[in-house]
Amino acid sequence: MTALLEVEDLRVAYGKIEAVKGISFKVDAGEVVTLIGTNGAGKTTTLRTLSGLLKPVGGQIRFDGRSLKKTPAHKIVSLGLAHSPEGRHIFPRMTIEDNLRLGAFLRSDRTGIEKDIQRAYDLFPILGERRKQAAGTLSGGEQQMLAMGRALMSQPKLLMLDEPSMGLSPIMMQKIMATIAELKSQGTTILLVEQNAQAALSLADHGHVMEIGKIVLTGTGQDLLHDESVRKAYLGED
Numbered sequence: 138m139t140a141l142l143e144v145e146d147l148r149v150a151y152g153k154i155e156a157v158k159g160i161s162f163k164v165d166a167g168e169v170v171t172l173i174g175t176n177g178a179g180k181t182t183t184l185r186t187l188s189g190l191l192k193p194v195g196g197q198i199r200f201d202g203r204s205l206k207k208t209p210a211h212k213i214v215s216l217g218l219a220h221s222p223e224g225r226h227i228f229p230r231m232t233i234e235d236n237l238r239l240g241a242f243l244r245s246d247r248t249g250i251e252k253d254i255q256r257a258y259d260l261f262p263i264l265g266e267r268r269k270q271a272a273g274t275l276s277g278g279e280q281q282m283l284a285m286g287r288a289l290m291s292q293p294k295l296l297m298l299d300e301p302s303m304g305l306s307p308i309m310m311q312k313i314m315a316t317i318a319e320l321k322s323q324g325t326t327i328l329l330v331e332q333n334a335q336a337a338l339s340l341a342d343h344g345h346v347m348e349i350g351k352i353v354l355t356g357t358g359q360d361l362l363h364d365e366s367v368r369k370a371y372l373g374e375d
């Protein structure tokens with residue numbers, strides 16, 4: 138079987154500074170794969186490159202059987218790669234429902250769009266209850282739900298989530314993680330970037346630990362969760 142996403146020797150630079158220094162990993166259909174690592178490791182840079190927002194200086198990206206190297210960002214969305222960015226970037230003055238609709242901007246199947254809006258409300262009932270309110274009135278965790286719901290509106294083959302638990306209370310974080318597990322059980326393929334290594338590895342089929350632009354450790358979620366160096370560096374044990 139060929140992987141849904143294959144990243145090979147990817148290198149990304151900001152000017153002269155190389156932020157991603159030749160990383161390789163893959164994501165099979167139906168899997169949750171996580172990238173964990175400390176601040177500045179290059180996780181967000183990797184996702185932004187996969188989305189076409191940054192151009193790599195080297196390496197290969199293959200998604201669903203084709204190279205993405207020269208594909209513009211909007212085309213990448215239409216090929217089925219969706220990105221819920223770090224910091225959410227919802228539109229605070231627009232209603233919750235209009236924010237969701239924006240996620241479907243490349244679709245024209247009206248009934249399908251309505252069905253998927255309903256699906257987002259089923260997944261996150263609070264969004265449905267407040268659909269006509271400005272998105273800026275949502276709490277941080279609820280805005281995270283909206284960002285995930287919006288990314289799902291493009292009917293992605295691969296959903297990339299950048300730090301969905303950032304800044305959330307433990308309860309809200311658990312909710313978000315439970316939703317990721319639910320999406321996985323529905324067959325959504327997910328590439329999850331997290332600083333919360335415990336939560337991410339518990340969910341993930343495979344994980345990669347990034348440090349200053351490189352992948353330094355790879356394994357199944359369970360292997361990494363029990364790895365001594367990971368426990369020391371990322372799970373706060375000594």
Ligand SMILES: Nc1ncnc2c1ncn2[C@@H]1O[C@H](COP(=O)(O)OP(=O)(O)OP(=O)(O)O)[C@@H](O)[C@H]1O
Pocket residue numbers: 151154156174175176177178179180181182183223332
């Ligand atoms: N626009 C930019 N211009 C210059 N350097 C940048 C830019 N964005 C990121 N960097 C640098 O690239 C490196 C990787 O940053 P990146 O945001 O990818 O890390 P990250 O793993 O997502 O970190 P965090 O966990 O803090 O979100 C860092 O050293 C960062 O300072």
Ligand SMILES: [Mg+2]
Pocket residue numbers: 180181182223
């Ligand atoms: Mg980041």
